[in-house]
Amino acid sequence: MSGYIDVIKERSNHNNVGDDTLDRLLQEKINSLQIEIDSLRKELNYYKAEMEKLLSPPLIEATVLDVMDNNRVLVRSSSGPNLLVNISNNIKTADIKPGMSVALNQRGSTIIELLKQRDDPYVKSMEIIDRPNITYAEIGGLEEQIRELREVVELPLKKPELFREIGIEPPKGVLLFGPPGTGKTMLAKAVANESNATFIHVVASEFAQKFVGEGARIVKEVFEMAKKKAPSIVFIDEIDAIGAKRIELGTSGEREIQRTLMQLLSEIDGFKALDNVKIIAATNRIDILDPALLRPGRFDRLVEVPLPNTEGRKEIFRIYTQKMKIEENINNEILANMTEGFSGADIKNSCVEAGYIAIRNDRNVVTMNDMLEAIDKIQKKKSINKGIERKEKFI
Numbered sequence: 001m002s003g004y005i006d007v008i009k010e011r012s013n014h015n016n017v018g019d020d021t022l023d024r025l026l027q028e029k030i031n032s033l034q035i036e037i038d039s040l041r042k043e044l045n046y047y048k049a050e051m052e053k054l055l056s057p058p059l060i061e062a063t064v065l066d067v068m069d070n071n072r073v074l075v076r077s078s079s080g081p082n083l084l085v086n087i088s089n090n091i092k093t094a095d096i097k098p099g100m101s102v103a104l105n106q107r108g109s110t111i112i113e114l115l116k117q118r119d120d121p122y123v124k125s126m127e128i129i130d131r132p133n134i135t136y137a138e139i140g141g142l143e144e145q146i147r148e149l150r151e152v153v154e155l156p157l158k159k160p161e162l163f164r165e166i167g168i169e170p171p172k173g174v175l176l177f178g179p180p181g182t183g184k185t186m187l188a189k190a191v192a193n194e195s196n197a198t199f200i201h202v203v204a205s206e207f208a209q210k211f212v213g214e215g216a217r218i219v220k221e222v223f224e225m226a227k228k229k230a231p232s233i234v235f236i237d238e239i240d241a242i243g244a245k246r247i248e249l250g251t252s253g254e255r256e257i258q259r260t261l262m263q264l265l266s267e268i269d270g271f272k273a274l275d276n277v278k279i280i281a282a283t284n285r286i287d288i289l290d291p292a293l294l295r296p297g298r299f300d301r302l303v304e305v306p307l308p309n310t311e312g313r314k315e316i317f318r319i320y321t322q323k324m325k326i327e328e329n330i331n332n333e334i335l336a337n338m339t340e341g342f343s344g345a346d347i348k349n350s351c352v353e354a355g356y357i358a359i360r361n362d363r364n365v366v367t368m369n370d371m372l373e374a375i376d377k378i379q380k381k382k383s384i385n386k387g388i389e390r391k392e393k394f395i
Contacts, residue, residue, distance in 0.1 A: 018252070061115065064100045067093065073111060075102065088112045132189035132199060139186055140319045140344070141312020143182035148303050149174060149187055153278045154195040157231045160276075171301040172268060173279035175239075175294070177286040180303035181345030184282040187305065188235040191280070198232035200225065204241035207260050215242075215260035223267040223277070230276035239281040244288045261290065268298045307343055310336050316344050320351040326366045338375055350374045 040298040062075035062083070071087050073096060087093055088110055095114060098235055113201035137148050141186070156163060156170040176184040202222060207215045226232040242261050268279060281299060283289065293299050307315060314336035321330060339347060353374035358366045 018320065029247075031259045059103040059105065059113065062102050062104050062111075064096055064098050064102055066098055067096055073102075075104070075111070077104065083109075083385070088109045130237045132193045133386055134186050134189040134193055136190050136194065138319060139183055139190060140315030141306065141308035142183055142187065145176075145187060145303050145305055146190070148301070149191050150194075152301050152379060153191050153233065153280065157195045157197055157276060157278065171299075172297065173299040174301045174303055175286070175299040176280065176282045176303050176305050178284070179307055179343060180284050181343035182305045183309060183344045184305050185235075186344075187280065188233070188282065189278045192233045192235070195231070195233070197278075198226070198229040200229075200232060200234045200274060202239070203237050204239045205279060207242050208257060210330075215256060216263035219267060223270075227275070232277050234279045235275065236279065236281040238283065240283045240285045240288055243281075243283075243290055243293050245290050261293075265292055265298065297332075307341060308347075310340075313339050313342060313347060316347045317351075321366075322364055324351060324355065327368065330366070330368050330371060335371055335375065338372070341382070342378070346378055349380050353377055 028201060060077055062077040062085075064073055064075055065082065068074055068075045068084065072084055073087060074082060074084055083104075085104060086109060087096070091114065096111070096264060101115040102111045103115055104110065105112050113335055139146065152171050152174050153317050176187060178184060188201075189199070207218055222234065226234050242257050242264065245256075246258050246261070279299075286302075294302070314332045317332040317335050321332065335350075339350070342350070350371065351374070354366050354370040357370040357373055358364070
């Protein structure tokens with residue numbers, strides 16, 4: 001600073017600058033330095049705060065189970081066990097309610113913050129944001145099944161007043177059963193598309209969790225989300241993963257699956273048939289399902305989705321081949337007669353395989369011979385799979 005003043009004095013003497021000019025220059029410099037000091041102080045405080053954040057221990061998330069006496073709360077921590085904890089002085093006991101999410105300090109002994117309610121990201125990911133683009137026109141050979149689903153699911157969502165006027169309640173849930181690849185998932189997606197409802201797709205095995213009570217919690221949150229986003233359709237695929245017949249003895253994992261199933265039954269019982277929430281489930285093994293799932297008031301409408309007959313296969317071939325570049329001599333009736341025992345998925349694979357055969361032969365058009373060769377390949381693959389299944393049963 002003194003060096004700067006000497007320079008100013010020298011320049012002022014040289015230029016015959018008066019004392020007033022010197023004072024003004026000094027004041028401007030002081031103001032500039034003061035601004036720089038304030039800026040550096042703010043930057044220092046910012047980095048101190050960041051250091052405190054980096055060095056501070058993480059908080060533990062917990063769910064309130066019950067508010068006890070003496071300003072203590074029973075919580076279930078995210079790490080598993082239930083804890084009896086104290087409440088910080090800056091939180092009012094009256095603000096704490098069962099079911100709320102709270103933050104505990106690192107030692108897990110005190111509630112220091114109330115967390116906002118939020119949807120579990122795992123559960124939220126089950127919602128299909130974009131509506132399924134499957135339509136009834138893309139499903140062949142299942143006219144009767146489509147009619148039943150429209151009556152049970154689509155009609156109550158679109159025109160609930162009809163049921164109130166007549167005085168009946170439609171089924172809450174529909175169970176689609178049949179061999180793999182027959183179109184059960186496609187039917188559920190088509191209904192969601194046509195009814196303009198929120199579609200929540202769950203594979204039942206996703207309900208099976210590692211920690212005790214987690215599966216039941218996820219079931220509960222799925223149905224809470226369905227109610228908030230109504231009209232909605234909850235589609236539970238492969239429901240036999242949690243809905244198998246209960247046994248008295250079993251491992252801890254099996255008991256947890258049973259608790260999850262009981263929560264599912266409770267959720268189905270907990271809402272009305274006209275609550276704008278419909279449940280569609282699918283299984284390949286209806287024979288192993290718990291009878292409690294199939295009783296009236298739950299999945300009381302059973303819709304079988306069998307392997308397609310000849311007319312059904314002909315319709316499915318027509319649906320898939322109309323999207324392909326094919327020769328005019330392809331006869332869907334001949335193809336349908338050759339594919340006895342094929343599912344809709346098998347027919348789709350045959351069409352895809354025929355396309356690959358055309359590509360291998362440097363052609364951009366699929367011929368009848370390509371289709372026949374593809375069908376023969378799929379039939380051989382099915383024979384191998386059946387042989388493996390018989391061998392496993394024998395073992």
